[in-house]
Amino acid sequence: MSLEKLSSNKHYEGTLAKYKFRSAALGDTYTQFNLFLPANAAQGKVPVLVYLAGLTCTEDNGAQKGGFMRDAAAQGIALLFPDTSPRGTGIDGEDVDWDFGSGAGFYLNATNPKWSKHYNMFSHVTQELPQVLEKAGLPLDFTRQSIFGHSMGGHGALTVYLASLLSGMKQYRSASAFSPICEPSEVPWGTKAFSGYLAGGVAEGKDRYDATAMIGKVKGAVNILVDYGTADNFLYQLHPDKFLEAARVAGHDEVQVRVRKQEGYDHSYYFISTFASDHIHFHANFLKA
Numbered sequence: 001m002s003l004e005k006l007s008s009n010k011h012y013e014g015t016l017a018k019y020k021f022r023s024a025a026l027g028d029t030y031t032q033f034n035l036f037l038p039a040n041a042a043q044g045k046v047p048v049l050v051y052l053a054g055l056t057c058t059e060d061n062g063a064q065k066g067g068f069m070r071d072a073a074a075q076g077i078a079l080l081f082p083d084t085s086p087r088g089t090g091i092d093g094e095d096v097d098w099d100f101g102s103g104a105g106f107y108l109n110a111t112n113p114k115w116s117k118h119y120n121m122f123s124h125v126t127q128e129l130p131q132v133l134e135k136a137g138l139p140l141d142f143t144r145q146s147i148f149g150h151s152m153g154g155h156g157a158l159t160v161y162l163a164s165l166l167s168g169m170k171q172y173r174s175a176s177a178f179s180p181i182c183e184p185s186e187v188p189w190g191t192k193a194f195s196g197y198l199a200g201g202v203a204e205g206k207d208r209y210d211a212t213a214m215i216g217k218v219k220g221a222v223n224i225l226v227d228y229g230t231a232d233n234f235l236y237q238l239h240p241d242k243f244l245e246a247a248r249v250a251g252h253d254e255v256q257v258r259v260r261k262q263e264g265y266d267h268s269y270y271f272i273s274t275f276a277s278d279h280i281h282f283h284a285n286f287l288k289a
Helices: 060-065 069-075 121-135 152-167 188-197 201-209 211-215 240-249 269-287
Strands: 004-011 014-023 029-037 046-052 078-082 140-150 175-178 224-229 257-262
Touching: 014 069, 014 121, 029 060, 029 069, 029 121, 046 121, 046 152, 046 269, 060 078, 060 269, 069 078, 069 269, 078 121, 121 140, 121 152, 140 152, 140 269, 152 175, 152 201, 152 211, 152 224, 175 269, 188 201, 211 240, 224 240, 224 269, 240 257, 257 269
Parallel strands: 046 078, 046 140, 140 175, 175 224, 224 257
Antiparallel strands: 004 014, 014 029, 029 078
């Protein structure tokens, strides 16, 4: 699992580098990620904010179009951008649809035998990447870690965060999302993913990877910010209102779970980059506490 550096660029006095390694979690396939290290990482370990991208995306979308680096550099926070799925597994059907298979790993661990060797993005993000980066000696403090994402990646950020709370690990200090798929067990993108990747289908997905179902099980405090646009063509796939309702029923108030409706914004990176600064500063409140 040794890292190979593919490129490096100076950015806001820090460094944005792309790496490659052979992933055990993804079935011994090669995977790539981008890592932004702020300038202060030269003096010691810095907190980490993980960004999970959406359907059809790679490790490059958030790094190139998200507009996150300026504020992350000013706050002294590293940004980690994983890929959205394994690549080149040779599984029959993985490149047929844009919303399933390659570029659509859904940040779960597959239990359907056809996909379970390779499609383990949950373990890749939560366990493998921190281990590989720490072994490589990069100046990252994974005891100060938060997570955010967009669309499918927003789903991933919310469910990864909530799963860590429900397990008692509390691996992440906060979570935020742009246009997340909040109730995947009730929408086409989610039911397609759960039916394909999981042996238990949608029922298994709702129990383990549905943020709206999971938020109701969390009894302690949470730190969550969600933004979505009123002009989002995919709102029928997202259900942010259902997530907010479930959070309030569970007793999580406006301080713990904030869902903001942004007038006129769509599903694109124009929307994401507009509110990128808000999300970096939201996480800085917890990562630097």
